[in-house]
Amino acid sequence: MNGNLIIENATELVTCSGFRAKRSREMPNLNVIPNGTVIITDEIITAVGASAEVPEGFDRSGYTVIDAQNRAFLPVFVDSHTQSELVRLNRS
Numbered sequence: 001m002n003g004n005l006i007i008e009n010a011t012e013l014v015t016c017s018g019f020r021a022k023r024s025r026e027m028p029n030l031n032v033i034p035n036g037t038v039i040i041t042d043e044i045i046t047a048v049g050a051s052a053e054v055p056e057g058f059d060r061s062g063y064t065v066i067d068a069q070n071r072a073f074l075p076v077f078v079d080s081h082t083q084s085e086l087v088r089l090n091r092s
Contacts, residue, residue: 005038
């Protein structure tokens with residue numbers, strides 16, 4: 001793979017709004033885009049939106065295309081939060 005990827009037709013595309021991490025009461029503020037598409041160019045997310053919004057005639061050559069129909073897609077969600085109780089259990 002060359003770092004160019006199109007994930008299209010996701011039944012639910014879940015995104016965060018804004019450009020900073022959400023904390024505390026902001027966590028539930030997510031956007032759900034029905035029938036969503038994500039375009040990744042050179043390993044960077046360059047477009048997110050409804051599949052119908054992808055410009056007609058978009059040159060897909062050079063992209064790997066994944067059909068995510070009947071799937072939810074949550075790009076770039078990383079939650080490294082771990083409860084301290086779980087850490088203690090692992091050490092036992």
